[in-house]
Amino acid sequence: MNEFIKYIKNNNEKDIHPAEIANLLKGLSDKEFAKAIKLVPKEIVGDVALALPDRYFDDVVENLSVDDLSRAVTELESDDQLEFMQELEDVDENVAEEVFNTLDAADKKEITQLQNYDEDQAGAAMQLEVFTAHEDEIVQDVIKRFARLRKERELENIQNLFIVDNHNKLLYTVGLDDLLIFDFTKSIRENIQNANENFEPITAVDTDDIKDVVKYFKEYDLSVLPIVNANGELVGRITSDDIYDIINEHATEQMYNLAGVDDEAEDDEDVLKATKKRASWLALNLLTAIVASFVIGLFEETINSMVALAILMPIVASMGGNAGTQSLTVVVRQLALGEISHEDGFRIIKKEVLISILNGFVFAVVIGFIAWIWFDIPLLGFVIGLSMLINLVMAGLFGSAIPLGLKILNIDPAIGSTVILTTVTDVVGFFSFLALAKYILL
Numbered sequence: 001m002n003e004f005i006k007y008i009k010n011n012n013e014k015d016i017h018p019a020e021i022a023n024l025l026k027g028l029s030d031k032e033f034a035k036a037i038k039l040v041p042k043e044i045v046g047d048v049a050l051a052l053p054d055r056y057f058d059d060v061v062e063n064l065s066v067d068d069l070s071r072a073v074t075e076l077e078s079d080d081q082l083e084f085m086q087e088l089e090d091v092d093e094n095v096a097e098e099v100f101n102t103l104d105a106a107d108k109k110e111i112t113q114l115q116n117y118d119e120d121q122a123g124a125a126m127q128l129e130v131f132t133a134h135e136d137e138i139v140q141d142v143i144k145r146f147a148r149l150r151k152e153r154e155l156e157n158i159q160n161l162f163i164v165d166n167h168n169k170l171l172y173t174v175g176l177d178d179l180l181i182f183d184f185t186k187s188i189r190e191n192i193q194n195a196n197e198n199f200e201p202i203t204a205v206d207t208d209d210i211k212d213v214v215k216y217f218k219e220y221d222l223s224v225l226p227i228v229n230a231n232g233e234l235v236g237r238i239t240s241d242d243i244y245d246i247i248n249e250h251a252t253e254q255m256y257n258l259a260g261v262d263d264e265a266e267d268d269e270d271v272l273k274a275t276k277k278r279a280s281w282l283a284l285n286l287l288t289a290i291v292a293s294f295v296i297g298l299f300e301e302t303i304n305s306m307v308a309l310a311i312l313m314p315i316v317a318s319m320g321g322n323a324g325t326q327s328l329t330v331v332v333r334q335l336a337l338g339e340i341s342h343e344d345g346f347r348i349i350k351k352e353v354l355i356s357i358l359n360g361f362v363f364a365v366v367i368g369f370i371a372w373i374w375f376d377i378p379l380l381g382f383v384i385g386l387s388m389l390i391n392l393v394m395a396g397l398f399g400s401a402i403p404l405g406l407k408i409l410n411i412d413p414a415i416g417s418t419v420i421l422t423t424v425t426d427v428v429g430f431f432s433f434l435a436l437a438k439y440i441l442l
């Protein structure tokens with residue numbers, strides 16, 4: 001707490017960074033947090049609240065008045081205003097309604113406009129604050145206007161000037177660095193006509209999938225992307241920092257889905273909610289384990305006649321599971337990054353199967369030799385080696401094919417892939433090993 005107070009006192013308001021405050025707040029106890037959040041300058045408390053993990057938002061709402069929360073929303077940019085209000089509604093709908101009613105008409109209109117988009121649409125992630133000019137404006141006048149708006153803090157994080165016509169249709173995008181080398185006495189149109197560069201804008205439509213927007217940023221190395229509506233009218237922009245947050249959220253969601261947990265439930269402090277979400281996947285895993293056990297039961301007599309089989313068979317299933325998870329993780333991540341096209345499916349499967357065959361031969365020889373020496377049964381080494389090869393090949397095949405198949409069906413490849421894969425590698429591993437043992441050893 002002392003360190004937090006010292007930081008607040010020793011830094012001017014302009015020098016205080018929300019992320020720094022958030023890091024200090026995370027190290028405080030609940031009582032200290034309640035006191036500290038009230039000391040945060042009201043101009044940045046909204047940014048601080050959004051920089052904190054979601055579980056802290058309850059404490060922020062509990063310890064700030066409606067007026068404080070309203071001030072926090074007012075100081076945020078439009079996209080952050082929407083996020084703040086959504087978080088607030090999740091915590092307390094009544095407080096959220098009170099805060100919304102205290103906002104001015106402009107903020108209400110912007111928040112309502114952004115709320116009309118689905119969360120996976122580009123419009124839901126855009127900022128409505130844009131710097132525009134008409135092509136017949138003189139460059140000097142545009143720069144003066146920008147300087148005034150920037151000084152009044154009406155604009156922040158501006159990298160580009162958007163040139164629009166009288167109907168607000170986007171015509172060109174001009175970087176501020178290009179604007180500064182224009183002839184200040186001429187119009188923007190004249191400068192663009194005399195320039196050797198292309199100022200045609202790369203745009204996205206407000207109803208586009210946000211995943212497509214992420215691809216645009218990656219493919220064209222963008223810092224900002226203008227967003228237009230179906231008529232080509234400029235409605236907002238998405239900046240690279242917003243894209244970073246989106247990529248981070250998607251990556252976290254995929255990691256959780258691969259592990260069979262729900263990202264929203266894990267961020268919630270409600271233990272019962274997270275327990276229910278995890279239990280549903282554990283129940284599915286239990287069913288797949290029963291299927292694998294049923295396969296083992298088919299060879300009960302075979303196992304009873306040779307104890308070594310019971311000792312060795314988990315190795316085959318375990319190696320198949322791990323090899324399959326490697327293929328699955330690689331393919332799911334490449335799909336998420338847009339590195340696999342529809343025509344790439346066969347190539348990816350072929351590559352993963354080939355890797356599995358090579359690894360299969362190596363580890364088949366290793367485990368075959370170990371089993372032979374361990375139990376002094378040469379054919380046992382051959383059986384487990386062959387079974388290992390079969391299961392690793394199937395692991396590579398299904399580890400790559402499952403997420404590709406789910407993608408074709410428009411299902412998130414990260415959801416359910418591990419459960420299906422585990423079932424395949426367990427069943428194939430146990431069945432191949434015990435069946436080969438039955439017909440070769442006994």
